[in-house]
Amino acid sequence: METNEPRSDEPRKPLKDDSRRANTFIQYSSIGFQMLATIGLGVWGGFKLDEWQGNQKPIWTLVLSLFAIGSSLYLFIRSLPKQP
Numbered sequence: 001m002e003t004n005e006p007r008s009d010e011p012r013k014p015l016k017d018d019s020r021r022a023n024t025f026i027q028y029s030s031i032g033f034q035m036l037a038t039i040g041l042g043v044w045g046g047f048k049l050d051e052w053q054g055n056q057k058p059i060w061t062l063v064l065s066l067f068a069i070g071s072s073l074y075l076f077i078r079s080l081p082k083q084p
Contacts, residue, residue: 031079035072042068
C-alpha cells in the first residue's frame, strides 16, 4: 500500500501558506513592538519633562502618552493592507 507522505530521507518543502503566515506574524509583531516603543518613549519623555519642570501633577506625562498612543494607532491603521 502506497502513501502520499514524503519519505524520511526527502527534505520537507515549505508550504506557501506556512510562509505567508510567518510573514504576517512577523509584520504584526514588529508593529506591536513599534507601538510599544513609541508609547514608552512618550511616557518617559513626559515623565522627564514633569521632573525637569517640577510639576506637582503629571501634565506632560499625560499629554505625551496620549499623543504617543494616538500616533501609534495612526501608524498602525496606515500599515494595514489596503483592500479594494
